[in-house]
Amino acid sequence: MPGAEIIDWLRGAPAPHTTYLVHGEPEAAEALRDRIDQSLGWTAVVPRSGERVLVR
8 A cells, every 4th residue: 555654654753733745746645645644643735836835
């Protein structure tokens, strides 16, 4: 299942306020966003192309 290794790796990290997915094809990034939300309960966002976000 794609993304399983990423989810396993993320499990070892403290939960961030928001996870931004900024690489890859939009469909793949959206699928990973959904998986992060479902598997870890984290807020994950795929910004629109050219969108700016303030990361603190």
